[in-house]
Amino acid sequence: MNHTLDVKNLKTHYSSEEGKVKAVDGVSFAIGENQVFGLAGESGCGKSTLIRTIMRLIPKSAKVTAERLLFKEHDLLRVSDKFFREKILWQGISLVPQSAMNALNPVYRVGDQCTEAILAHTNVSKAKAVETVVKMFDAVGLQSGLMKAYPHEFSGGMRQRAMLAMSLVLSPELVVMDEPTTGLDVLVQERILRNLKEIRKNTKTSAAILLITHDISVIAGMSDRIGIMYAGKLMETADSMELFNEPYHPYTLGLKNAFPSIKALDRELISIPGSPPNLTHNIPGCLFYERCPFSIDVCRYEKPEEMEVLPNHFVQCHRTEHVMEFRKLAGEKKTWQFSK
Template identity: 40%
Template sequence: MSDRTLLRVEDLHLHYQTRRGVVRAVDGVSFEVRRNEALVVLGESGCGKSSLAKALMRVLPRNIHQVSGRVMLGETELMALSDERFRRDVQWVRMALVMQASMNALNPVVRVGEQVVEPLRVLRRWPRARALARAVEVFELVGVSTDFLRRYPFELSGGMRQRVVLAMALVTEPELVILDEPTSALDVLTQAGIMNVLKRLKRELGTSFILITHDVATSSELADRVALMYAGEIVEVSDAAQFFDAPAHPYSQMLMASVPRLHQEQRPEPIPGQPPSLLDPPSGCRFADRCPSRFKRCAQHPDSFRLGDRRRVRCWLYAGGDER
């Protein structure tokens, strides 16, 4: 693994057991994140993005059918760690998660300052005064008045609550922060404010981010690289400039064609059809039924092919590339 690589995920699976059968939410996902890099995981609702975050952070429900794969954080093999050691040494210490709904992540009857200092008090055994001093630092960092330390979550706006949750994630100075739809419930101006905070944190602290979103416009603000998910798999990984300017996978191309643009006469084109059920995904290419470029070979499951440095596409159209 390169010295610059912070996180490497190889063949990660997360399947749920339900009454209707096994849901293959994350099905053989591989990618890497370098230090001081922002990877955007982009895709439609239900494609497995949030399940990927849960698998990485071990925030798992009870109905797990299978969790497998290899996850390296630096030189540490995370899948080999016991739950106790993962909680003590990794969770909220080296990796932190910003949940999708900020109000669900906060205790409504506890002042936000007490919630922000909790990781320091529990995991690092810091005295309360030292932990509160650190909370003041991170509040200033994310643009929240320190007066809000004594407020309850319901006294804050949605944007302020999201910044508080971000402060909770940053208080232990983790190497990697995973953000699950951090701006989905916010107005456009507040979204822009949150994204500006993230860009400043990346620039000033060198923090690495995984941003999970379905919003192409939001993702372009922060992304160094993009991983596009479809039906539990990653179908394209590439540098952000390559992805937004010249997407390779047919799904990537159709997704970008569906996005409205200010300085473009061509109207957005919707993607026809629906994603397949993750209870019984197709044995071949999972995008084939919606793909205008499908051909006979698409009845087989495609490999992931390399197209130059750090770009991979899961599509038979690129079978001339180097196989993963």
């Protein structure tokens, strides 16, 4: 498979008064052409830092290293800022940010903001740019007359659709979506996610999508592959259906317990005890050790290596051979009621 984005051992570390913050610490994944890769994890796990690293939005004080950080044939660690802005941003990689209201200029008509993105990166006429935006508004379910409206005249769902339209006007090869349904009611969330694949079909785009969320249920039916991120690392990565049907990592099992299922409406939701570790601390073992009901001594003192437990299914855990037992016990509330 040809990869649109290929990331190998990516690290983004910040300096702070407490010490080095390992916000992203050795993350590896790849996104194929026309593939949706979902990245899920708790707030503070490093998802947004990962996005900012890819989009080159992190401060100069941060240290970024990687064996590979490739967008198509371009090395994102080595291309100049000028080349990235002119040749990759919007045309190659576009971003739908977490807060659409904050992303849109409040005193600038929404249609003009979308048109500006085209004019800044291509040599087409303004009339052609407006024509493209009209078609894109129609594709995302917005009437063309709304191009003359200001952001405050849009509802939350409409602003998200406008940002999605803006991200697709130049037919990028990768669309990064950061918490696209945050702050929206469940009906609007469902509508946006349900229409996303249809929008891609209507716009005849083959763009790959990196879909970031803290809600694993958001990406359940949207993603081809899913990565579960915790404390700056990917704990488990697999094809979407396989990850839900055959999860291996205790953290993945815990996340599944925390969200309702239409197949078991009477099932009690179970939360994961404790909090993520302080990323300035030097933790010798598994980062999930303190919160894991299945951890043993080796988990505390030795970091687990990433292993391929099934074809293209990767896990960082010392105890994968006990997964059948873990799956059975993880659904019981008493399993997660422990202290260390």
